[in-house]
Amino acid sequence: MDNIDVLLTRGVDTIYPNREALEKVLRSGKKITLYQGFDPTGTQLHIGHAVGFRKLRQFQNLGHHVIFLIGDGTGLAGDPSGKMKARGRFMSRQELRDNAVSYLKQAGKIVRFEGENPIEIRYNGDWLTKLTLEDILNIAQNFTVQQMIERDMYQARMKAGDSINLREFLYPLLQGYDSVAMKVDLELGGSDQMFNMLAGRTLVKNMLGKEKFVMTTPLLADSKGVKIGKTEGNVIGLTDAPNDFYAKIMSLGDDAIVPCFTLLTDVSNEDIAHLKNLIDSGENPMKHKKKLTFELTKMLNSEEEAKKAQEEFETRSQKGDLAHADLPTLKIDVSKKPEQLSSFLVTVGLATSKSDAKRLIEQKAVEWNGEVLEKDSLSPKPASGDIIKVGKKKYLKFV
């Protein structure tokens, strides 16, 4: 299995028109131009994005011309993919540009924007916002309404009586036109982007008279199909602090181990198959999960930080040894009068309101130096070195 095999199979969902055709081109030694686009509609990239980034990096390392496209033009239209509702509001180009700054910073943890064969950054607003009406009509003529509304999501929306805004409806045309504007040979994207990418294939064929390959990457999901990394409110961000990142990955279900190894690491297929066997035959998967987590933390930070995060996790969570753990600290305010425990928790930021604090106390979630405080009486006087723990994740150490 050589580099090209890996490139074409590992972490790849589908290749259009087919794998053989692309392989032939790559084997010929030709360096291709490819891109993946990202609409900066938020500020945070999550671990799921890393799948695509890694693929870009592989192409980059093999000497191909990789373009990292910021969708400050397509973002204006609002990608309807996977959305069961039309967007309530659309973003301005300025907002998108602002978000893009942090996107690039985060993506830079995996792909290279500098050094040898750096990835080129482009903004599709540069050409999309300059399209004339005539251009748009010419693009539109390549598609039929039937093709567009065929998408499952639109069918579902129509059935449910939900709206399909014409603005988002145009999205595939814009994304498709990017391929024409940049004259790329290949577009990479998550499998949810298939429709949009195929629109680009059509346009490239009709407008440039050439073949554009499309490669989709699988969405990062555990074996039950549950998406990893972006469960509402609990995003595993690429720039999370190593300790947090480590803990978040560890708290994924065991089902996530194999998919994560496959899509996010360079561990060989044989090794993955081997560890899958071990787990299936009853071995405690924790060891492998720790290895996985270590690798990922290292990829996004450094070996040293990954080590530290791992040690921290071991002392804090596995041994429950809070005294030696690296906890957030708070200076004791000596002038402060003793107060009710519940209000104390609010003051130090461990509870959001007094009601919240009382609930936590009642639920035996508050520990002071390892001792559960069950009563909302006067709070103990904090002494240096005291540790308060609220629930499993919130700690505070007094200094």
Add this chain to the structure above:
RNA sequence: GCUGGGAUGGCGGAGUGGUCAAACGUAUCAGACUGUAAAUCUGACGCCCUAACGGGCUACCUAGGUUCGAAUCCUAGUCCCAGCACCA
């Protein structure tokens, strides 16, 4: 333009005069279990007072009104959606 439908807690979504701080689901939080988990089970889930029983306040798009009492009825407004028509 016409005709209908709608706006409820983080989200989805019940509720059509009192028993509604609002079913149910989901998310979140806590506890149990465990391998740190995940899954599962249990509980909590507006704010404030109380040791507790309990009480107060604020909330169902906005502003008024009817009523002893309104998420629920009326009036006006704002926003959203669907269908139809227009396209001479």
